[in-house]
Amino acid sequence: MRNKMMTGAIIAVVLLSAAALFWYFSPSDVSIVRIDAPMELLIGQLGYLTVNLQNNASEDVNVTINVKNSFVDSKGVSLKGVWVVAYENLNYTSPEASNATDRPQKEVMLKPGSNSITYTVGYEVPGKQTVEVEIYQYGKLIDSRTIEINIPTPKISINLWSHKGVNGTHEINTVYGSLQLEGKGSARGIVVNVSVINELTNATVSTVTRTYSLNSEAYVAYSSQPLVVWEYRNSTSDPVTGMETKTFIENIAPIVVIELSKGKPSAEKYIMSPVVIKDKIGDRYRVVVTARWIDQIVSFEMKIPSPYPLS
Secondary structure, three states: HHHHHHHHHHHHHHHHHHHHHHHHHOOOOEEEEEEEEEOOOOOEEEEEEEEEEOOOOOOOEEEEEEOOOOOEEEOOOEEEOOOOOEEEEEOOOOOOOOOOOOOOOOEEOOOOOOEEEEEEEEEEEEEEEEEEEEEEEOEEEEEEEEEEEOOOOEEEEEEEEEEEEOOOOOOEEEEEEEEEEOOEEEEEEEEEEEEEOOOOOEEEEEEEEEEEEEEOOOOOOEEEEEEEEEEEEEEEOOOOOOOOEEEEEEEEEEEEEEEEEEEOOOOOOOOOOOEEEEEOOOOOEEEEEEEEEEOOOEEEEEEEEOOOOOO
């Protein structure tokens, strides 16, 4: 009797295993027909990814759609959540679209025939981004597809120019600068370091670090920003009509001021400039400006006083 029970149990296990293997390896009625997405997106630009699904069954089918790498933050980390913006011919069981945070994907119910669901995609870093779409049914991966979206990489550059003026016995050397972005997209968190080095002692006498963000339009693949800008707003009123006029004044100030004197330094503070050096005529300096963004490093340097005629 015991042998018959053991034999029956073994046969039941074998049959269940065979059924499970048959189900696991049998083709599914649901498949991904295609994935539509823009070939190119700019940094920080949102786009749309549409997944087109086919349900060949004669009834509704529950599946889970897992979209990988639909959002990547400025640190290059892929966020696990998605944002659903539209769906057609399917029942999306979540009443609220999940946003780009670490939240699990929701199950959807596919109607017989063609179904589609649209997500937003966006990237804060440049380069090729691969989006992978996986379809699961009862924990079984039944289909998957990938698509590539190109995020153009704009290039940063620095431009410096200088001016030399004389105020009595004081020689005023100023260095101006601008940060440029060439190519479509934006660059956020560009770190710019400005150092002034005494060429006689090779010692750094002053340094300052600032952070910038640049953005170029899709139709104008270029952007420029001065390293130091002071903005003012003036407001005047007409004494007769009371009409108020507002004007905005933008001053592009030097990033570095080096005052060289024959005697005592002046009392001028040069408050618009973040780096101010006061020394004697005969001293020589080197101004080095370095910009860093992601894997790009650009540098520009200028000698003060300049060995060339200045404007």
